[in-house]
Amino acid sequence: MAKIIVITSGKGGVGKTTTSASLAMGLAQKGKRTVVIDFDVGLRNLDLIMGCERRVVYDFVNVINNEANLSQALIRDKRCDLLYVLPASQTRDKDALTKEGVARVLEELSANYDFIICDSPAGIEHGATMAMYFADDAVVVTNPEVSSVRDSDRMLGILSSKSRRAEMNEEPIREFLLLTRYDPSRVQSGEMLSVDDVQEILALKLLGIIPESKAVLTASNSGTPVILDRESDAGQAYSDMVARYLGDEVPHRFLHTEKKGFLSRLFGG
Amino acid sequence: MGLLDYFRATQPIANAGSATVAKERLQILVAHDRAARGCPSYLPQLQTEILAVIRKYIDIDMNAVTVSYEQSDAHEVLELNIILPDGPTSSR
Numbered sequence: 001m002a003k004i005i006v007i008t009s010g011k012g013g014v015g016k017t018t019t020s021a022s023l024a025m026g027l028a029q030k031g032k033r034t035v036v037i038d039f040d041v042g043l044r045n046l047d048l049i050m051g052c053e054r055r056v057v058y059d060f061v062n063v064i065n066n067e068a069n070l071s072q073a074l075i076r077d078k079r080c081d082l083l084y085v086l087p088a089s090q091t092r093d094k095d096a097l098t099k100e101g102v103a104r105v106l107e108e109l110s111a112n113y114d115f116i117i118c119d120s121p122a123g124i125e126h127g128a129t130m131a132m133y134f135a136d137d138a139v140v141v142t143n144p145e146v147s148s149v150r151d152s153d154r155m156l157g158i159l160s161s162k163s164r165r166a167e168m169n170e171e172p173i174r175e176f177l178l179l180t181r182y183d184p185s186r187v188q189s190g191e192m193l194s195v196d197d198v199q200e201i202l203a204l205k206l207l208g209i210i211p212e213s214k215a216v217l218t219a220s221n222s223g224t225p226v227i228l229d230r231e232s233d234a235g236q237a238y239s240d241m242v243a244r245y246l247g248d249e250v251p252h253r254f255l256h257t258e259k260k261g262f263l264s265r266l267f268g269g
Numbered sequence: 270m271g272l273l274d275y276f277r278a279t280q281p282i283a284n285a286g287s288a289t290v291a292k293e294r295l296q297i298l299v300a301h302d303r304a305a306r307g308c309p310s311y312l313p314q315l316q317t318e319i320l321a322v323i324r325k326y327i328d329i330d331m332n333a334v335t336v337s338y339e340q341s342d343a344h345e346v347l348e349l350n351i352i353l354p355d356g357p358t359s360s361r
Contacts, residue, residue: 146291153299157306190286197292201299 002110005117006135006173008159010151012122014143015180018216019238020119021049022227023139026242028083032114035074037086039131040121041096044088050077051223052085061089064101070108079228084113097130106134124158133164137174139207143181144193149201152177156202177204178241183212185257195255208241210234211254304340312336319349329354 007020017038024036037060038046047053052075058068063086070086077083086105089096109116120131132138138159142152159173160166166173179195186192195209215232219225227242229235233254240250316336323329333352339345 146295149295150298150302153302157303161306187288190288193288193291193295197288201292201295 002113002116003137004106004110004135005115005137005139006120006132007117007139007141008120008128008132008155009122009141009148010124010128010155011143011148014141014148015178015210015216016122016141017045017049017119018220018226019139019141019178019180019210020046020117021225022235022238023242023245024083024085024115024117025077025080025225026227026239027115027117027246028077028080030242030246031082033082033112034115034117035084035086035109035113036117036119038088038119039097039127040088040119041094041127042088042090042092043121044090046119047075047085047087048223049220050085050225052077052087053223056087059087059089060105061091061096063105064096064098070105094126097127099130099133102130103134124154129158129162132159132173133162135159135163135173136165137176139176139178140202140204141178141180142198142202144179144183144187144195144198146193149193149198152202156204175204176207176245177202178207178210180210181212182209182254184255188257195252206252207244208237209252209254210237210241312338323351327353 005023007016007023009016017040020036024034028034036046036050038044039060040046041061044059047056055075058073060073062068063070063073074084074086077085106116118131118135121127140152140155142148156175159175163173165171177199179198182195183192187194195206199206211233213226213232213234215229215234216226219229219232219235226232226234227238230239237254240253243250316334319336320329320331320334323334329351335350337348337350339348
């Protein structure tokens, strides 16, 4: 039985797809059979971030509509044998994701994989509710910014009331916080909500803190999950997050500014 | 921070503390959102049905019924507020 993880946030642009790609790659590199599914029907992007956009033939909706089978639609990652991508459809019909269809695909995948990562679209509409409905675990991606924190809190309410586990009165979804685009220097100067501030409001188990990093854009430019950039702060932070998710005790890094030299303080940089 | 900013001490002071404001605003907002979340989902339908029953007997405005729901530690209060028209009630 695979574990189903939803990457969700409510607000758009906070780093859900970046996180999905890196978590999936990280788990696969740790020897876990992993599949990552793009639930953003109509606006597929995960294939671009994973760098497999030119290999998409069939998609999630094709499989749901029985126009293709899973093995035809799944794209094996060229960097890691254990990782597969199931791309979203570019159809504009948002209701193409039926609950029965999604359930069937997840069940079929569940037999052959250890982890199923569901990359949720922004918002609280159909695609987002389908992505979280069957989840066992949820990673709530949040920026240290008012609208993102508020939307994350709304999302937590939906997770605890409208998921399969909630409806079946099963054990609730395990919820984790991932704080992204964190800028320690702005936190230090009191311009940005700190980890502790966000934790105090959302009261979730902290899975990781991803610092604001140029490496994220560089990685998406080239279609490489940023976790593969081992030199970068964001890549290392994602590696720590994966280890933490798998149960390792890893201290949080990138919480404080690096000490700047006298010259760089004077002239910026 | 560039060379000029280094001497211009006012700017950082103006920005400092905006995170505190953000946190306070969020705490109020989130508390409010969570209170609303506890409401039973049948509330809007309850409101229209109650309105329909009352309108069978009294000619009242569509907006004359307000239903509110409050939750404290030990008890829940469902408050119904119906505004009756001023003049003599005309039975149908």
